[in-house]
Amino acid sequence: MYKINVFTAKLSLSWVQQLEKIKPSFCEFHYYAYTDFEDLYALLEQHLAVGDGALFSGQIPYFFAQTRFQEATVPMLYFDISERDFYHALTELFYEKKIAMDRIAIDFCYEENGYLGIHEWSIGKKPYLFSQTMNEFASNDIIDKAADWHIQLHTENKVDLSFTRVAEMRERLARHNIPFIAFYPSPYAMQLTLDNLVHQLQLQQLNQNKVVVVHILIPIDKANIDELEYRQIALYKAILDFKQMYANSFIVHREASSIAIITTYKHFLTTTNSYTHCHLVDFLDDKLSFPVKIGWGIGNSLLESQEFAKKAATLCSSKETQGYIIENGREIGPLLYGTLLQFDDEKQQHLKNLSAAYDIPLLQLQKIEVMLEKLTTTIVSGELLSTHLGITVRSANRILKQLQEKSLADELPNITSATRGRPKKYYQIKLY
Known part of the structure; x- marks a missing residue:
């Protein structure tokens, strides 16, 4: 059963409750009506996060929620006028009352809803539009702005009729004897919005139930095989301690030189701060005296997730505890101790372009980029690169x-040193 919270202006409550006529058996609606923004804020603060999804009577409360509760993770949609509703009303006006398109003011046509198609057939006779974009509705004084706009157009005799979607507008326009038509979404349009929300909820539920596999690999020191048994025991104990911290939400499977964890996508998001920081890396780095490789795998099946997890673990350095994520082939990382990974798609695309242009492995560039962020400097030596990439100093110098x-x-000038031996070479990396 999905719990859907519906936030609406009190003036719109009567038509919003038409939802009850189209309510699916697996949904329950809880209605919260507000009189002003202060009232709306209090309702959102109390009820928004405790539902599976949220519906809004229009774009004003929707944008208010988007701007004031940016951390909210529940799917949110608002009811809007469909083209079908819009042109049904226009037909009567044009053919029976002979109202010209260029004598109408409309406050709910903008780029995001394709201007409801008016630009496709109203060439030369376009209506007055309140805004070209929905973003205008994000301001606190939107109702005052829209009302003043309507009133000014009528005062200057530029229009004969106003179309409004704003419930609070009716009283203001009536007070100035301004002719208007208040538009409400039809049951048909409401059904489209509800279907869209249910679809999002179903997809979200599938994702939350998706199986995620963690593969934790113990690097084997061939010179000290006896150490492996100790490391296995220490790692297993640390994983059990970590499991208790998260209310036993993991299935732990012990293997020869590794440990596999099976969990859900929901718990994956929690333990990785939504792909940006791995709490497991921090925990194991603190608890263990040796480094481990942590690979997260997210696929379309348990087997695929296992394969991705094992591959992700091999991407990690053997010199420090790290984590990597592979989701359906997409590589994210490394996740390092105490470091927040800013996974920026634009930045990743830039690295992909560099990789293609200069024939450099993308993974190598990603690791260097994360290392520079962690060190907060672009100046490195071969020894520094070797430590953070888990490669030999010789390979690092070659890179x-x-x-x-x-x-x-750019190779920097050698720094004079009183110590014997060859002076270190330093380079300033220029990826951007």
Whole structure:
């Protein structure tokens, strides 16, 4: 049973409750009517997060919720006028009352709803539109602005009729003897919105129930095989402690040199702060005296998730505890101790472009980029790169030399040192 909270202006409550006529058996609606923004804020604060989804009587309360409760994760939609409703009303006006399109003021046509198609057939005789974008409705004084706009157009004799979607507008326009038509979504339009919300809820439920696999790999020291048994025991105990912290929401499976954890997508989001920070990395880094590789796998089946998890673990460095995520082939990471991963699609696209243009492995560029963010500097040495990428100093120096040759790094002048030996080379990385 889905619990859907419906937030509506009191003036719109009567038509909003038509939802009861089209209510699916697996949904229950809870109605919350407000008189002003202060009242709406209190209702949202109390009820928004405790429902599975939210519906709004119009774009004003919807935008209010979007701007004041940006952390809300429940799906939210608002009821709008459909083109079918809009043109049904226009037909009577044009053909029976002979109202011209360019003598109408409309406060609910904007780019986001395709201007309800008016630009496609009203060439030369366009109506007055309150705003070109819905973003205008995000302001606190939107009702005053829209009312003043309608009143001014009628005062200047530019229009004969106003179309409004704002419930609070009726009283204001009537007070100034302004002819208007108040539009409400028809049951047909409400059904479309409700179907859309239910679809989102069903997809969300599928995602929440999706199986996620964690593969934790213990790097094997071939020179000290006896150490492996100790590490297995220590890791297993640490995982059980971590499991208790999350109310036993994991299934733990112990293997020879690794541990597998099975959990749900919902718990994955919690333990990785929605892909940005891995609490498991922090916990194991604190608890263990040796590094482990943590791979998260998210696929369309348990087997696929297991494969992704194992592959993700191999992407991690063997010199420090790290985490990597692979979701349907998409690689995200590394997730490092105490570091928040800012997974920026625009930034990732830039790295992909560099990878293609300079023939450099994308994963290598991603690891370097995360390392620079962690160190908060673009100046590194081969030794520093070696430590953070889990490679030999020789390989790290070769990578830095290649970056220099491709103008993605500059070699800095040697710093004079009183110590013996060859001076270290430092490079300034230039990925951006």
